[in-house]
Amino acid sequence: MRVAVIGAGLGGLLTSAVLLQKGYKVDVFEKLNFYGGRFTSFNYKGFQISTGALHMIPHGRRGPLGKMLKKIGCKVEIVDSKPEGEILLSERGERIEVRSAVFPLRSKMKFLKWVLAYKLLRKDPTMDSYEKELDELSMGFLRSFLGWSLSISPSDIRFSKLLAIYQRVREHGGPGIPVGGCKKVVDELVEVIKSNNGNLHLRNPVIKLTANEGNDEIQKIITKRGEFEYDFYISNIGHGLTGRLVGKEYCKPEKESKGVKYSISVDEPFIGHTGVLFTLGGRISGMNEVTNADPSLAPKGKHLLMAHQPLYIDAREEIKKGLEELKSILNGYKYEIIAIQSYYNDWPVNRVISGLDFGYKTPYRNLVVVGDGAKGDDIEVDGIALGIERMLSEMFGIK
Amino acid sequence: MKKSIVVVDDSCVGCSFCMLICPYDGVNVLGKAEINDNCNACMKCSMYCPNSSIKKINLDSSEG
Numbered sequence: 001m002r003v004a005v006i007g008a009g010l011g012g013l014l015t016s017a018v019l020l021q022k023g024y025k026v027d028v029f030e031k032l033n034f035y036g037g038r039f040t041s042f043n044y045k046g047f048q049i050s051t052g053a054l055h056m057i058p059h060g061r062r063g064p065l066g067k068m069l070k071k072i073g074c075k076v077e078i079v080d081s082k083p084e085g086e087i088l089l090s091e092r093g094e095r096i097e098v099r100s101a102v103f104p105l106r107s108k109m110k111f112l113k114w115v116l117a118y119k120l121l122r123k124d125p126t127m128d129s130y131e132k133e134l135d136e137l138s139m140g141f142l143r144s145f146l147g148w149s150l151s152i153s154p155s156d157i158r159f160s161k162l163l164a165i166y167q168r169v170r171e172h173g174g175p176g177i178p179v180g181g182c183k184k185v186v187d188e189l190v191e192v193i194k195s196n197n198g199n200l201h202l203r204n205p206v207i208k209l210t211a212n213e214g215n216d217e218i219q220k221i222i223t224k225r226g227e228f229e230y231d232f233y234i235s236n237i238g239h240g241l242t243g244r245l246v247g248k249e250y251c252k253p254e255k256e257s258k259g260v261k262y263s264i265s266v267d268e269p270f271i272g273h274t275g276v277l278f279t280l281g282g283r284i285s286g287m288n289e290v291t292n293a294d295p296s297l298a299p300k301g302k303h304l305l306m307a308h309q310p311l312y313i314d315a316r317e318e319i320k321k322g323l324e325e326l327k328s329i330l331n332g333y334k335y336e337i338i339a340i341q342s343y344y345n346d347w348p349v350n351r352v353i354s355g356l357d358f359g360y361k362t363p364y365r366n367l368v369v370v371g372d373g374a375k376g377d378d379i380e381v382d383g384i385a386l387g388i389e390r391m392l393s394e395m396f397g398i399k
Numbered sequence: 400m401k402k403s404i405v406v407v408d409d410s411c412v413g414c415s416f417c418m419l420i421c422p423y424d425g426v427n428v429l430g431k432a433e434i435n436d437n438c439n440a441c442m443k444c445s446m447y448c449p450n451s452s453i454k455k456i457n458l459d460s461s462e463g
Contacts, residue, residue, distance in 0.1 A: 033446035042419040049419055203446060315413055316430030342413035342430055347449045 004029065004221050004228065006206045006245070007236030009037025010182075011371025011384045013189040015234055015392070017072050020196035022398055027230075028198065029223050031205030036186035037236070038347075038372070039381060046299030048181045049263050049339050052349070054306050055290040055297065056081075056276075057381055058149065059168065060176025064378060064385035074188035077179040079293040081275040084174030087141055088279045091328055098141070098278070107138040114159055127154035127162060140280035147285025148276060149379055151259035151310040151349040161355035168378050177274055177293035201225070209233060209245045211364060218246070218367045232366045232395075238351035238373025239358055250363045254373065255356060256348035258311035260319055262326060263339040266303045270333055282325045283309050283318065305335070310349075315342045354379055360391040368395060403440050403457045407432045411452035417444035 001024050005012045008030035016026045034040065038052025048055070057065050061078035069076050085098035096102050110133050117123040127146070131139050131154045146152050149165075178185050193200060201223075208222040218233045235242040243249045271277045271289035278286045284307050291303040298304040307329075309322045319340055326337075343349045351373040352358070360374040368374075368391055376386025392398040411431045418426040425438035432452070445453045 032449060042416070044419045049415075051414070051416065314430075319430050339415050339419060340413070340429060341415040344412050345410075345450070347412050347414055 001025070001231045002229075003027070003232045003234060004230040005234045005236060006221075006242070007031075007037065007371070008035035008200060008202070009236045009371050010039040010186060010189075010381055011374075011388060012037075012234070012236030013186055013193065014068060014072075014385065015236075015370050015388050016198055017074075017189050017192040017196075018068075018388070018392060018398060019396070020193060020198045021072065022396070024396075026193070026198045027228070028193070028200045029204050029206050029221070030200070030202050033203050035190055035200060035202065036183065038343075039182045040186050041181050041183045041297075044339065046302070047263060047265065047304050047338055048183065048297040049341075050182050050261075050306075052261075052343065053182050053381065054261065054288055054308060055181040056175050056177055056288060058175050058379050059172035059382050060174065063168075063172040063176075063382045064376070064389065065381050066176070068385045068389065069185065069188070072189070072192055074185065074192065076185050076188055078176040079179060079274055080176040081174055081273075081293075083273060083275045085276040085278055086271075086273075087137070087144070088277055088329070091331065095277070103138050103141070104135045107134045110134060115163065118160055118163065124158050124160045127157050127159060130154075130159060137280075141278060144278040144280055144285045147310040148278060148308055150354045151257040151308070152353055153310065153312070156257070156353055157355060164377050165354075165379055168382075172382075175276060177288075177290050179294045181290065181294065181297050206245060208247070209242075209367070211246060215248075216363065216365055218364050233364075233368075235362075235367065235369045236371040236373075237369075238371070239362070239369050240351070240373075241346060242362065242367070242369055242373075246362075246364070246367075248363075251358050254352045254358075256344060257350040257353050258315075258342075258344035259349040260309045260311055260315065260322060260340060260342045262307040262309070262322065262337060263341075264305040264307065264326070264330075265298065265336045265338050266305050266330075267301070267334050269303050270305050270330060270335075279307075279329060283322050284325050284329065285310060287329075304338075311342065311344060315344070350380075354383070357387075360387060360395075402459065403455050405434045405438050405440050405442070405444075405453060405455050407434060408452050408454065410450040411448075412450060414449060416447040416449070417453060420444060420447050 060080040375383030
């Protein structure tokens with residue numbers, strides 16, 4: 001069976017690697033001059049500046065992506081974050097580790113009350129109506145966690161989805177950093193693809209997908225360099241853009257999450273560990289310092305600190321305010337902003353806000369969507385791996 | 400006089416890939432990409448731009 005994959009992002013590459021290992025013939029079409037999409041990096045002045053992700057895997061080596069990479073045989077070492085997270089309490093630099101014990105009992109009881117209300121009464125409001133019941137620390141952490149991990153605010157997520165994420169964190173543990181950064185992960189996948197005779201076509205954008213008369217099956221793919229027929233088509237570009245390729249808006253427009261990432265060079269470690277530093281009460285929601293796990297991600301003697309800020313309105317004004325905030329957070333540290341990267345529209349933080357995914361299916365029996373646009377019940381790249389796992393099991397019988 | 404200019408259209412989101420891969424330090428980005436005087440119009444950036452936001456406009460002298 002011949003399979004065409006549209007887009008060489010993490011989702012497209014993971015799916016291709018698994019299918020090739022199972023004996024399928026796979027061609028990957030990528031419009032850009034590089035593979036990895038928003039999960040790779042460019043070497044800029046000796047810093048590995050990631051294209052999207054923060055060189056971090058939400059559940060480290062024990063999560064869905066870590067396990068999938070291991071199964072494929074990718075040689076990626078993932079350093080689990082220790083501590084998993086800290087909260088920056090004040091401008092004086094006071095911090096506490098994120099542990100259940102640091103949150104007031106009253107707020108933990110509220111959480112239990114919401115769990116019961118959901119389980120027994122199916123009460124499932126968005127988190128903005130619940131967060132007011134929390135103490136200042138718990139509310140601040142909730143906002144920072146959502147901003148950091150999903151680039152959203154409490155009004156964007158229902159309680160049941162937050163509960164699912166909480167349970168996943170309990171099950172798989174907190175984040176980890178791949179040695180070599182995101183690029184190492186996609187480089188390994190491309191090795192697998194090439195060694196199994198898969199074809200990766202860069203700078204060959206797909207222009208159109210042509211359906212049959214009954215409009216329930218894709219017959220042909222039209223790319224910049226020619227027309228080809230396959231048995232099965234896998235899109236890594238989200239439902240909205242896939243719909244544009246077939247010339248049919250087959251689902252509601254996706255609501256994407258937006259954000260800004262700052263890559264910062266520091267001479268001395270600011271965070272000093274491999275976990276996340278959540279920042280409270282401002283625009284910046286959190287930071288990590290990946291060079292504590294892998295010094296090769298920055299030039300010798302430098303550290304790479306990355307900060308994330310969710311975006312809701314005009315990028316430029318928000319970035320100016322974000323930069324002011326960084327100045328106060330990094331007060332007393334020698335630092336230099338290396339890159340500022342914003343993400344929205346067709347190149348967002350997440351193609352669909354977590355919990356609003358449509359699943360992998362399309363109206364065409366031989367066309368599915370994988371990747372950020374069709375995540376399973378988990379966040380970021382671990383959600384991508386889960387979505388693919390489900391699709392491969394249901395459509396190809398691959399367990 | 401320059402034979403061509405490089406322009407960035409409104410579809411730019413500011414992902415900075417152009418700045419990161421430019422061999423001439425020819426782009427600044429703050430929310431949106433802006434081409435600066437170092438630009439050599441090599442167009443390497445356009446091959447990395449996810450939104451196809453960067454274009455070259457020829458200022459050909461054939462019309463006078």
